[in-house]
Amino acid sequence: MEFYEYLPFWPKLTREQQQYLAQNVTLHHVSKGEVVHNGSEDCVGPLIVVHGQLRGYSFSEEGREVTLYRLFERDVCILSAYCMLNSLQFDISVQAEKDCILYRIPAPVYKKLMQESAPVANYTTELIASRFSDVMWLLDQILYKHLDSRLAAFLVGEAQLNDTTELRLTHEEIAHHLGSAREVVTRMLKYFQTEKMVLIARGCITLLDMDKLREVAKDSLR
Amino acid sequence: MEFYEYLPFWPKLTREQQQYLAQNVTLHHVSKGEVVHNGSEDCVGPLIVVHGQLRGYSFSEEGREVTLYRLFERDVCILSAYCMLNSLQFDISVQAEKDCILYRIPAPVYKKLMQESAPVANYTTELIASRFSDVMWLLDQILYKHLDSRLAAFLVGEAQLNDTTELRLTHEEIAHHLGSAREVVTRMLKYFQTEKMVLIARGCITLLDMDKLREVAKDSLR
Numbered sequence: 001m002e003f004y005e006y007l008p009f010w011p012k013l014t015r016e017q018q019q020y021l022a023q024n025v026t027l028h029h030v031s032k033g034e035v036v037h038n039g040s041e042d043c044v045g046p047l048i049v050v051h052g053q054l055r056g057y058s059f060s061e062e063g064r065e066v067t068l069y070r071l072f073e074r075d076v077c078i079l080s081a082y083c084m085l086n087s088l089q090f091d092i093s094v095q096a097e098k099d100c101i102l103y104r105i106p107a108p109v110y111k112k113l114m115q116e117s118a119p120v121a122n123y124t125t126e127l128i129a130s131r132f133s134d135v136m137w138l139l140d141q142i143l144y145k146h147l148d149s150r151l152a153a154f155l156v157g158e159a160q161l162n163d164t165t166e167l168r169l170t171h172e173e174i175a176h177h178l179g180s181a182r183e184v185v186t187r188m189l190k191y192f193q194t195e196k197m198v199l200i201a202r203g204c205i206t207l208l209d210m211d212k213l214r215e216v217a218k219d220s221l222r
Numbered sequence: 223m224e225f226y227e228y229l230p231f232w233p234k235l236t237r238e239q240q241q242y243l244a245q246n247v248t249l250h251h252v253s254k255g256e257v258v259h260n261g262s263e264d265c266v267g268p269l270i271v272v273h274g275q276l277r278g279y280s281f282s283e284e285g286r287e288v289t290l291y292r293l294f295e296r297d298v299c300i301l302s303a304y305c306m307l308n309s310l311q312f313d314i315s316v317q318a319e320k321d322c323i324l325y326r327i328p329a330p331v332y333k334k335l336m337q338e339s340a341p342v343a344n345y346t347t348e349l350i351a352s353r354f355s356d357v358m359w360l361l362d363q364i365l366y367k368h369l370d371s372r373l374a375a376f377l378v379g380e381a382q383l384n385d386t387t388e389l390r391l392t393h394e395e396i397a398h399h400l401g402s403a404r405e406v407v408t409r410m411l412k413y414f415q416t417e418k419m420v421l422i423a424r425g426c427i428t429l430l431d432m433d434k435l436r437e438v439a440k441d442s443l444r
Contacts, residue, residue, distance in 0.1 A: 122336060
């Protein structure tokens with residue numbers, strides 16, 4: 001796929017804008033674990049995920065981290081273009097969770113297009129709104145549901161009860177146990193999977209990291 | 223002040239766009255306590271705060287609330303234009319914290335301008351980024367800071383905002399603002415009282431030692 005096929009605003013650019021963008025886009029290979037954007041220290045510009053997986057996370061001075069969102073193939077990472085927006089007043093970092101192939105649009109190039117073109121600007125708004133929604137979902141979980149902790153506690157409890165780390169449970173069954181909805185449980189299980197705490201297969205959930213699950217479950221086990 | 227003086231993109235609109243906007247803006251008087259935007263149920267469009275104070279908050283099914291941000295005179299409330307952005311996938315509400323005078327731009331009118339005009343689109347991006355930053359600050363507080371420091375910061379902030387050290391707030395209201403439980407807030411306030419930082423009376427908290435409160439709040443004050 002050519003880089004422009006990832007960008008829905010491409011057909012709405014003028015010929016000159018298309019040329020300008022094409023001349024400045026670069027392709028990068030990034031190894032798993034590499035930090036591609038580090039807080040307010042740099043401003044690499046938007047990154048298009050051609051292959052692999054990125055993780056956006058916040059961090060405290062004491063070294064604690066929280067995953068805020070994940071980006072997969074065809075996603076565009078906009079918060080690595082931190083400097084383009086005066087009102088983005090927070091530091092996050094972005095790390096390659098798998099080996100990645102990324103297109104990079106330099107920040108000044110993207111900013112120029114954004115200022116000239118309403119479609120580019122509106123696309124940017126949608127990207128920001130999308131990441132904002134990810135963070136709101138996380139905040140909601142933390143504030144109100146404690147579903148992460150309740151689900152982890154449930155999984156740990158089941159493992160102990162059945163003396164196995166391979167749980168034969170459907171998401172529906174778990175949702176019933178927790179008084180939640182199946183989709184909500186599925187989403188949280190996927191989050192646990194990306195955090196390498198569990199492995200989801202059809203009709204079976206394998207607990208991979210009991211220590212981490214117990215840590216998450218802590219609030220509910222008291 | 224005329225409504226267009228609040229909108230930095232005004233001079234960059236065409237004459238037709240200016241007329242279109244001017245014909246559709248309306249002025250509203252809203253009483254303290256009134257909810258001006260309620261989750262995904264309505265889409266009133268952007269609101270300009272001419273006078274007064276708005277509070278954006280999220281809420282749980284169980285009735286718990288958390289204040290996400292506040293808007294003051296000259297601020298523009300964009301999340302009340304929820305429906306304009308496909309990628310905004312979360313519900314918040316907006317309430318008048320004081321009697322307010324607001325200009326309202328109907329959502330379809332604003333959306334049309336946003337699609338036509340890069341300056342309007344970029345202004346919108348900045349507004350969203352600004353609210354996103356508020357929420358990231360809050361998330362940071364919740365994830366990494368302790369409640370003592372958050373409570374102290376809240377009390378100091380309220381004192382400055384209202385220009386008084388006698389705060390007419392219930393523990394319940396404070397708990398809502400901090401996304402905590404009333405009992406937890408009461409316990410912490412009692413601790414502050416034994417430390418001679420505050421004096422608790424029915425419906426009123428008097429701040430006795432601002433220096434000490436600021437010291438405790440240090441971690442939470444930007």
